[in-house]
Amino acid sequence: MELANVRALRGPNVWSQLTVIEATLDLRQVTMQFPLELAKFRGQLTEMAAFLAQEDETEVFSQTQQDRSILLGVAEVVVRLVVGLQNAAGSLVTLGRVVETRETGLFRIAFEYCEEDVGRQALKDALRLSRHALALENLLPGHAPELAMSAAEMVDELRTLDQQIRLGPSTNSIVMAAVARGIPFRRLNTRSLVQLGYGCKQHRILAAETDRTSAVAEAIVQDKELTKNLLEAVGVPVPKGRQVVDAEDAWAAALEIGLPVVIKPKDGNQGRGVAVNLSSKEQVFSAFAAAREEGREILVEKFAPGSDYRLLIIGYKLVAAARREPPQVVGDGRHTIRELVREVNLDPRRGEDHATPLSKIPLDDIACAVLADQGLIPDSVPAAGQLVLLRRNANLSTGGSAADVTELVHPEVAARVIDAVRMVGLDIAGVDVVASDISRPLEQQGGVIVEINAAPGLRMHLQPSSGQPRPVGEAIVNTMFPPGDDGRVPIVSVTGTNGKTTTTRLMAHIFRQQGKCVGMTCTDGVYIDDRRIDTGDCSGPRSARTVLSNPTVEAAVLETARGGILREGLGFDRCHVAIVTNIGEGDHLGMAGIETAEQLGRVKRVIVENVSPDGHAVLNAEDPITLAMADYCPGKVILFARSGDHPAIKSHLAKGGKAVYTQQNWLIAAEGSWSARVASLNNVPLTFSGLIGFQVDNTMASMAAAWALGIPFETIRSALETFSSDIRKAPARFNVLEAAGATLIIDYGHNSSAIVALLDAINQLPHGRRRIVYTAAGDRRDEDIVRQAQLIASGFDEIVIYEDQCTRGRADGEVIRLMRQGLSQGGRLSSILETRGEMVAIEMCLKRMEPGDLVLIQADQVDEAIQFVQNYISKLPLAVATQANPHRSRKSFEEE
Numbered sequence: 001m002e003l004a005n006v007r008a009l010r011g012p013n014v015w016s017q018l019t020v021i022e023a024t025l026d027l028r029q030v031t032m033q034f035p036l037e038l039a040k041f042r043g044q045l046t047e048m049a050a051f052l053a054q055e056d057e058t059e060v061f062s063q064t065q066q067d068r069s070i071l072l073g074v075a076e077v078v079v080r081l082v083v084g085l086q087n088a089a090g091s092l093v094t095l096g097r098v099v100e101t102r103e104t105g106l107f108r109i110a111f112e113y114c115e116e117d118v119g120r121q122a123l124k125d126a127l128r129l130s131r132h133a134l135a136l137e138n139l140l141p142g143h144a145p146e147l148a149m150s151a152a153e154m155v156d157e158l159r160t161l162d163q164q165i166r167l168g169p170s171t172n173s174i175v176m177a178a179v180a181r182g183i184p185f186r187r188l189n190t191r192s193l194v195q196l197g198y199g200c201k202q203h204r205i206l207a208a209e210t211d212r213t214s215a216v217a218e219a220i221v222q223d224k225e226l227t228k229n230l231l232e233a234v235g236v237p238v239p240k241g242r243q244v245v246d247a248e249d250a251w252a253a254a255l256e257i258g259l260p261v262v263i264k265p266k267d268g269n270q271g272r273g274v275a276v277n278l279s280s281k282e283q284v285f286s287a288f289a290a291a292r293e294e295g296r297e298i299l300v301e302k303f304a305p306g307s308d309y310r311l312l313i314i315g316y317k318l319v320a321a322a323r324r325e326p327p328q329v330v331g332d333g334r335h336t337i338r339e340l341v342r343e344v345n346l347d348p349r350r351g352e353d354h355a356t357p358l359s360k361i362p363l364d365d366i367a368c369a370v371l372a373d374q375g376l377i378p379d380s381v382p383a384a385g386q387l388v389l390l391r392r393n394a395n396l397s398t399g400g401s402a403a404d405v406t407e408l409v410h411p412e413v414a415a416r417v418i419d420a421v422r423m424v425g426l427d428i429a430g431v432d433v434v435a436s437d438i439s440r441p442l443e444q445q446g447g448v449i450v451e452i453n454a455a456p457g458l459r460m461h462l463q464p465s466s467g468q469p470r471p472v473g474e475a476i477v478n479t480m481f482p483p484g485d486d487g488r489v490p491i492v493s494v495t496g497t498n499g500k501t502t503t504t505r506l507m508a509h510i511f512r513q514q515g516k517c518v519g520m521t522c523t524d525g526v527y528i529d530d531r532r533i534d535t536g537d538c539s540g541p542r543s544a545r546t547v548l549s550n551p552t553v554e555a556a557v558l559e560t561a562r563g564g565i566l567r568e569g570l571g572f573d574r575c576h577v578a579i580v581t582n583i584g585e586g587d588h589l590g591m592a593g594i595e596t597a598e599q600l601g602r603v604k605r606v607i608v609e610n611v612s613p614d615g616h617a618v619l620n621a622e623d624p625i626t627l628a629m630a631d632y633c634p635g636k637v638i639l640f641a642r643s644g645d646h647p648a649i650k651s652h653l654a655k656g657g658k659a660v661y662t663q664q665n666w667l668i669a670a671e672g673s674w675s676a677r678v679a680s681l682n683n684v685p686l687t688f689s690g691l692i693g694f695q696v697d698n699t700m701a702s703m704a705a706a707w708a709l710g711i712p713f714e715t716i717r718s719a720l721e722t723f724s725s726d727i728r729k730a731p732a733r734f735n736v737l738e739a740a741g742a743t744l745i746i747d748y749g750h751n752s753s754a755i756v757a758l759l760d761a762i763n764q765l766p767h768g769r770r771r772i773v774y775t776a777a778g779d780r781r782d783e784d785i786v787r788q789a790q791l792i793a794s795g796f797d798e799i800v801i802y803e804d805q806c807t808r809g810r811a812d813g814e815v816i817r818l819m820r821q822g823l824s825q826g827g828r829l830s831s832i833l834e835t836r837g838e839m840v841a842i843e844m845c846l847k848r849m850e851p852g853d854l855v856l857i858q859a860d861q862v863d864e865a866i867q868f869v870q871n872y873i874s875k876l877p878l879a880v881a882t883q884a885n886p887h888r889s890r891k892s893f894e895e896e
Helices: 028-033 038-048 070-088 116-138 141-165 169-180 215-222 224-233 247-257 281-292 337-344 365-373 411-424 472-480 500-513 541-548 562-568 597-604 624-632 647-654 693-708 713-721 752-762 782-795 814-823 838-848 862-874 890-895
Strands: 002-009 020-026 059-061 095-100 106-112 185-187 193-196 203-206 241-244 261-265 275-278 298-302 307-314 317-325 328-330 387-389 401-404 428-435 448-453 491-495 518-522 525-528 531-535 555-559 575-580 611-620 636-640 658-663 666-671 674-680 735-739 742-747 770-774 798-803 831-836 854-858
Touching: 002 116, 002 562, 020 116, 038 070, 038 116, 070 095, 070 106, 070 116, 070 141, 106 116, 116 141, 169 185, 169 193, 169 203, 169 472, 215 224, 215 411, 215 448, 224 241, 224 411, 224 448, 241 247, 247 261, 247 281, 247 298, 261 281, 275 281, 281 298, 281 365, 307 411, 307 472, 317 411, 317 472, 328 337, 365 387, 411 428, 411 448, 491 500, 500 518, 500 555, 500 693, 500 713, 518 541, 525 541, 531 541, 541 555, 541 562, 562 597, 575 693, 597 624, 611 624, 611 693, 624 636, 636 647, 636 693, 647 658, 658 693, 666 693, 674 713, 693 713, 693 752, 735 862, 742 752, 742 862, 752 782, 752 854, 770 782, 770 838, 782 814, 798 814, 798 838, 814 831, 831 838, 838 854, 838 862
Parallel strands: 059 095, 491 555, 491 575, 518 555, 575 611, 611 636, 636 658, 742 854, 770 798, 770 854, 798 831
Antiparallel strands: 002 020, 020 106, 095 106, 185 193, 193 203, 241 298, 261 275, 261 298, 307 317, 307 428, 317 401, 328 387, 428 448, 518 525, 525 531, 658 666, 666 674, 735 742
């Protein structure tokens, strides 16, 4: 029983819109070594992990079979165990999947996770337990309790891990409020830094701080003496006191102010080092020593009698208030204080960190000092009903509790607290108030504001010990995102077999015509407007997240390749428009379990499945696999085809749908019975006056996406007329150059369907002899490489084939051998030249180029190939090397 290919899919994926971990589960050795019955295996596991016997909501689906194998059942139980371990640890998930592969005993499994590290560890633990269950065949029954203990320990470790890495309650409440509003989020580090929204619409939070929280305001409230002086200046009641230099000075200050007093660090937080209601020199000295451990500068202030209240101010409004109680136990006449504390700490709401509603009560030196003031020690047995304090301050972080009193706060109290927060300038503040009665004005009862806290903890308001929870997360989100703002910029996701990059670039150009700052990812790199910030194939989720985290981006166009979807899922939660250009033959088949075009379509369909409900899928009606994706779109669908008479277009329009097609060389937008001419193909340089069919398809797809986003037709027309497939705007995407009387085309086509489209395109261009520089990618199937060579042999007169330095796992010479096999089956090819290295092959072909030739260079290293061609033709004697004029009319091409 082994695992392989374990990967986390952190965005919507082929399994689900949830985050999942997938793996290959290898049970082949189980078949050989353990001919067991499924019921017995499950029974052994249930002894170790009792939750397996419980009815739960776990969804474990597998392929339906009449004769279900024992191994399939074993795989299902393993997945259920992974899900059960996470749930038992408090990480609530439900989804599991099992799929058999072609090889008996190998299964693809997937399961939901909340925290990736927890999910991965649960998978390892499930495998360990399953191996134990298999081994029990040869062990005595008495070993089962020992293994049951092991399962319980695993759950405890998972729970601890989950609490350590999950978002704390404060941050999580804000994130969940954002999710409820449809605002996307992304955790930026392992702590509490979270991005809400995308691009220029984003905001960031760090626990209960936002990107609007003033650093100056935070600096002010960290200086408690400065804060007190500022509050006094606006008439807010504060306690008298001063800073002291040592313990003797602290006692002197206490006598000046009048006992009892409070001692605290000048820049402390979370109640650390704070001691209250001190009336003796010994107490003051001890408290000073404790405070000095938390900070070098110490304050002594007049103790204000009354209850400890925390008022939460968000956007200068009172959102919540709680009365806090210090950590305490009540005697029963039988148990020691140590035992009573231990009993209280068993409350599941109490934890070791801030992930739980309450914190455990510490029985530390400070607690012992407070007990000593009451004449007690930890082993004392208090009388029944006797209240025993363990701290004098009421902070939740040191074991205190809180009761909601929001409805009791007097308007004048709220007004003074808001005045205080305005004075220091915090957008979110926790204000500590001491008063006898929060329902009366502070001035009437000698109440005071003792402290203002930046990044206040929200636990007491989210899960108070008693009273009503308050929607504080929602209040924080509402200050960053006004009603109706979902924090999203327009996202267009583009996938398919061919045409992805050109369509992506054209769509970005349309956005730029609107004056938007565009983030774009494609196989050429990552771009912010025209500036490339990353190079290489950047069509995966990492690059998408890079764009969506850029605060200047106002619109995003994301090429979304098969590999990234399979490897990690999408880099976004949903898009406004999903474009699928086509699903062609021979593209990445035989890789990652994708054997057929239908399976490839299933992968690429993920972007359609994750269109916003108010968004659109733009689908190629002429491709049956792509057209079938319409049924999976949560939003609306726009179809495109080269003819409005296509049956799918006519049917879609008859139902009131939208479509884009061509008619008499015009691009037409239609909805139901309405239609309009948008642009003449004679004026769209990308299409060479409509001659290049696949570029017409790319143009229609981009036009449809722009229409879906509400971009005016005038803007779309202007963009289409100013975008051409030149080397700068769309490198290696059917770039046409003229050099020394020959026509050069630089393209990136690398599969059979791309070659078919290229042959159709060059048939429209004037030329004599056809030459091509080409190599097949080594990670394609044998039959795909042979098929590509067959097509080339039927459409070209001469080929220069080469084997690149990277053969992608194949032996040297193997790609050339397969290509020669296919080239021998063509009817037109008359000359085959062979070399090694892309630039050498290009140079060899260019040296043989003659006037009237059409030379197609399939670029693999795009930037290097383009630079090489430009340098070469610039040195030709009397050569004129220019971009071919795409504005020549159809008639001029035909005349030539």
